[in-house]
Amino acid sequence: MPSGLGHLFLARDARRRRASSWDRSGRNADFVRVEPGQTATLADISGTGSIRHIWITIAQDEPDYLRRLVFRAYWDGETTPSVETPIGDFFGVGHARVSNFWSAPLNMVTGGGAQAGNRAAMNCFFPMPFAKSARLNLENQGSQPVRSLYYYVDYEEYGALPENALRFHAQWRRSNPTPSSVDLGDGKQDFAKTNELVNLDGKGNYVILEAAGRGHYVGCVLSVDHLNPIPNFGWFGEGDDMIYIDGEEMPSLVGTGTEDYFCAAWGYPGGHNSMPYHGISLAGPTEGPAPYSGKWTMYRFHIEDPVMFARSIRVTIEHGHANVHASDYSSVAYWYQAEPHAPFPALPPVEARLPVPDRESSRRFWKTF
Structure with missing residues (x-):
């Protein structure tokens, strides 16, 4: 399953899929609301594949919300998470702050204007393979609702993973x-x-x-x-x-x-x-x-x-x-x-x-x- 700039010319046996917050009514409310104490499921995937890209942006008025929201990921039916971290830190910036930066696997793109506040688009390109299932969620441990959670989880489906896939x-x-x-x-x-x-x-x-x-x-x-x-x-x-x-x-x-x-x-x-x-x-x-x-x-x-x-x-x-x-x-x-x-x-x-x-x-x- 080669990928990257040096392998773009090679044919690949995979199918592209996506889980996202798109409005199922066809209108433009392409987000979900997450109440205090609630956990939102970002993706619940069955089969074999690999997550290749995650994009998230959040509107939440509570100070330090990027440390109050917890991101978790579970592979192949496990009961304890393989990923558990406050959402902001996971995407590359600590202290519940946003900051415009880029790297190969992670980046943040900060919003413009006064309405953006402490908000950013956050991207992850770490590959995340799974053999049977993948489940990603976001828990709101704050005292105020997440008014708008927008997300993409882009993944590929495969027939099988290599035996040495970690x-x-x-x-x-x-x-x-x-x-x-x-x-x-x-x-x-x-x-x-x-x-x-x-x-x-x-x-x-x-x-x-x-x-x-x-x-x-x-x-x-x-x-x-x-x-x-x-x-x-x-x-x-x-x-x-x-x-x-x-x-x-x-x-x-x-x-x-x-x-x-x-x-x-x-x-x-x-x-x-x-x-x-x-x-x-x-x-x-x-x-x-x-x-x-x-x-x-x-x-x-x-x-x-x-x-x-x-x-x-x-x-x-x-x-x-x-x-x-x-x-x-x-x-x-x-x-x-x-x-x-x-x-x-x-x-x-x-x-x-x-x-x-x-x-x-x-x-x-x-x-x-």
């Missing part, structure tokens, strides 16, 4: 605040001193993914609200990525800093940027009186360099060098693996998912900066 997974996590290895508010720390700290085992790292089975990790979206800077040094990076494969005690893959894992360097001097496999989908200030404060989201997709595992994988990253920062970290990990997958940690309740208010974020940044 299933798509995505999982949201958060640590707010991340546990700091030092007290940056004691008046004794500076950048030079924190650079002397040692972290070889990664035990205090932020965990992006823990999975058991056979598969490959294909990337993440990482969101940071920088609440706890080193005095007189606003930069939140320098946290090394450490990836442990098949139960190893020391990581096979060790990086050199947060910005380096996300394919940048020397901080994020350009701020917001979009590339096919890496970028900054949401950026705060890089200069001025409070550099690198506020809310950030960055992404790294291992499309050309997936990280394979035979038994297990643990993907982690330091929150600042040697985990010195006590900030708000959240993430979505994306991976493929053979089923069954290990049960996910319980998704935190709504109140534990909401972003830190901007005023509180600023207050906490200045407290140690």
Whole structure:
């Protein structure tokens, strides 16, 4: 089942299908309403195939609705989801914000004009194969209705999947605040001193993914609200990525800093940027009186360099060098693996998912900066 620009000239044995919110009366009310506590089914597919594209846009007046609405996907009759994440984070931007960005598998296209508010068209192009069935839904865990949910789920039908076809997974996590290895508010720390700290085992790292089975990790979206800077040094990076494969005690893959894992360097001097496999989908200030404060989201997709595992994988990253920062970290990990997958940690309740208010974020940044 080859696809992509390099295979467009090849004939394919598949049939294109779509589940969407189109108005069955033929009028123009091409949306569904989702009441508080209600779950809307986006697609309930029987047979063999692969989802190839998801498009969603939402009109909801509740603040932070992108963290209140939960997206789930189930493959082949499973009872626990293979995808479970707040809807906004899944599509590449955290903190319940929208931001115009593009990448190979995910993008957001923000609306224009005052009426658009915090709204965007959100697209996903990760292939999501299934052998018997696929079920996608969106749960409204907010206190106000979703007035308009528009969606497409574009998929292909096949006679059979390859025997080595893995299933798509995505999982949201958060640590707010991340546990700091030092007290940056004691008046004794500076950048030079924190650079002397040692972290070889990664035990205090932020965990992006823990999975058991056979598969490959294909990337993440990482969101940071920088609440706890080193005095007189606003930069939140320098946290090394450490990836442990098949139960190893020391990581096979060790990086050199947060910005380096996300394919940048020397901080994020350009701020917001979009590339096919890496970028900054949401950026705060890089200069001025409070550099690198506020809310950030960055992404790294291992499309050309997936990280394979035979038994297990643990993907982690330091929150600042040697985990010195006590900030708000959240993430979505994306991976493929053979089923069954290990049960996910319980998704935190709504109140534990909401972003830190901007005023509180600023207050906490200045407290140690």
